[in-house]
Structure formats: C-alpha cells, structure tokens
Amino acid sequence: MSCYRRPRLPGATVFFTVNLADRSSALLVREVAALRLAVMQTRAQRPFKVDAWVVLPDHMHCIWTLPAGDADYSTRMGAIKGRFSRAVGHGDRRPSHIARREAGVWQRRFWEHHIRNDAEYTALMEYCRINPAKHGLVDDPADWPYSSFR
Numbered sequence: 001m002s003c004y005r006r007p008r009l010p011g012a013t014v015f016f017t018v019n020l021a022d023r024s025s026a027l028l029v030r031e032v033a034a035l036r037l038a039v040m041q042t043r044a045q046r047p048f049k050v051d052a053w054v055v056l057p058d059h060m061h062c063i064w065t066l067p068a069g070d071a072d073y074s075t076r077m078g079a080i081k082g083r084f085s086r087a088v089g090h091g092d093r094r095p096s097h098i099a100r101r102e103a104g105v106w107q108r109r110f111w112e113h114h115i116r117n118d119a120e121y122t123a124l125m126e127y128c129r130i131n132p133a134k135h136g137l138v139d140d141p142a143d144w145p146y147s148s149f150r
Contacts, residue, residue: 006097007069007114008113011065011067011069011070012066012071012114013064013114014065014073015112015124016113017060017112017121018062018107018111019059019060019106020059023059024058027057028057028058029146031088034062034084035080041079042080046076046079048064048066048070050063050064050065052148053147053148054125054128054129055147056131056146061127065116074141081105082115085106088105128148129147132147
C-alpha cells in the first residue's frame with residue numbers, strides 16, 4: 001500500500017480537490033445543505049478560514065488558511081467528509097469499504113497543494129472561480145450558485 005506523506009506547515013494556505021466515489025453523481029449539489037452543515041460544524045470545532053470554495057456535482061475545490069500554529073487539515077477534511085456521509089447515507093459499498101467502515105460516498109483520498117506564493121494563490125482562486133464554466137455547468141461563473149464567489 002502507498003504511504004502518502006503530507007506536508008505539516010502550521011498556518012498554511014492549502015488548495016484541495018475532493019471527489020465523490022461516483023464521478024457521475026450530482027450528490028454534492030443535490031445535498032449541498034448537508035455539505036454546508038458539515039463544513040460549519042467542523043469549523044466550529046476546528047476553525048479555519050475559507051478563502052474559496054466551489055462545489056460541483058461530483059467534486060469540490062477549496063482553499064483554506066489554517067490558524068497559526070495548526071497544520072492539521074487532514075482531520076478537518078476527514079470530519080467534513082464523515083459528517084456529510086453520515087447525513088446522506090451510504091453510496092455503493094465494495095467489500096473494502098465495509099471492511100474499513102467507509103460509507104463509499106467519497107474517493108478515499110483528497111488532493112492537496114500548499115500554496116507557496118501570491119501568484120499561485122491568485123491562479124488557484126481563479127481556477128476555483130471559473131471551474132463551473134470550465135465544466136460546462138454555466139456560461140458565466142457568477143451564475144453558479146454553489147460557489148464562494150457568488
């Protein structure tokens with residue numbers, strides 16, 4: 001099994017991509033209220049700043065800034081994914097999901113990138129903003145209702 005090593009930089013600004021297990025699903029926009037609640041509850045327990053967030057039908061992108069002295073974004077993302085999964089129920093579960101007590105809603109891992117400079121920050125903010133148009137969901141990104149840019 002692969003051993004993923006993630007950076008541990010307190011107070012970092014981090015870009016995430018998180019995918020549903022079923023990439024043909026529209027679960028995230030259908031159940032966006034449950035996702036918002038999961039984020040709100042997680043932020044109440046483990047604060048972080050939301051710089052950007054865009055929710056598409058089968059995946060989401062976000063940029064967070066962690067508090068000074070705190071590098072634990074994995075626990076936060078795991079809590080959001082877990083709360084959302086409990087709220088919406090199980091997806092299609094393979095034996096490996098059952099063995100690991102997973103709901104089968106999300107892909108197991110998420111992709112993260114620590115933002116190193118202002119140019120990266122600007123580019124990734126723009127990537128989040130235009131993503132609904134890139135996927136053909138709207139012509140104008142400002143029309144997408146599930147975005148922090150709205």
